[in-house]
Amino acid sequence: MDGTKLLGEFLRARREVMTPAQAGLLDVGPRRTPGLRREEVAMLAHVSTDYYIRLEQGRERHPSERVLGALAQVFGLTLEATAHMHALAHPMLQPRRSPARRVSPALRTLIGGWPVTPALICDDLMNILAANSLADALYGGFEDRDNLLRMIFLDPAAREFYPEWEKSARSKVAHLRLVAGSQLDDPRLTELVGELSVKSPDFRRLWARHDVSPKVAEVKRMCHREVGELELTCEVFSVNGSDGLQLITLLAQPGSPSEQALKLLGSLAAPVRD
Structure with missing residues (x-):
């Protein structure tokens, strides 16, 4: 699996299930697509819209810890979901597990x-x-x-x-x-x-x-x-x-x-x- 692609898919999925009210934004009525807009996520995370778009598209491969922390806060991620996002952003840092098959x-x-x-x-x-x-x-x-x-x-x-x-x-x-x-x-x-x-x-x-x-x-x-x-x-x-x-x-x-x-x-x- 492509870790960079999965990070973008994860961010897009979290954005699409997030409501403006959950993000503390004023909901001005129906939207053409569900969830938050990319520019809204970028504003809340204090990054440029272009940078956030590159993250979702997999063109930005090295998001900083600050950016990941800000996105976790925007999306209200749990500790487990935050760790998952970090694993997707830095897949080479994760140890490779051997499959456990033996039951004593x-x-x-x-x-x-x-x-x-x-x-x-x-x-x-x-x-x-x-x-x-x-x-x-x-x-x-x-x-x-x-x-x-x-x-x-x-x-x-x-x-x-x-x-x-x-x-x-x-x-x-x-x-x-x-x-x-x-x-x-x-x-x-x-x-x-x-x-x-x-x-x-x-x-x-x-x-x-x-x-x-x-x-x-x-x-x-x-x-x-x-x-x-x-x-x-x-x-x-x-x-x-x-x-x-x-x-x-x-x-x-x-x-x-x-x-x-x-x-x-x-x-x-x-x-x-x-």
Whole structure:
């Protein structure tokens, strides 16, 4: 991926979703195009309009820390989104990661002992490297269960499984954007984004927004074909000593209908013994 081009795309996407009111400007009525004008961003960032246009077009390749800081303030970027923008502006400064593929036997044993907590081990591109039996049962209605992004964008079952599909899809794409900032030349990333872009118009739409967000604890609503509706808190933990691996757990409130549904799901998935 071309880091300079991606920086311009990121700035344009942030400009197009920013309203004049959010930027502290007077809104004088309808605009022909959404968001702020380039000259408005330039004025707020204290740079020339020509300079800002060159940034969006990828013709300015060395924005200063002051300029990047000013743009982060104009767009109201989070710390993660600001770091992402810096990574796009200075891609050569980012370390190249080796893909993490090995899950330790101890970690597999740990999640395997959780009877009412679905758990997954994923790499930085959301490839599923390990899952406990309850997670296998939870996602049993999906045909392709090797990657969370492929599941939600390419499998028709996702629309019924996730009642809040748009929210879940947007969260996953924003996380992938965060990863992309430090792995611009990773062929795995290029292949995954290319595949999803070709096969899913919804992925192309959300990818073009350039939203950036880390995975954080959030309540997810799911609708399982056998046990019905579930409301689970998704928690994400980094695995020490394994570059890029994450432990994802889905927790039900103790005593809740969702916990009862998970217990039922576990019993349905349990092997039959003679």
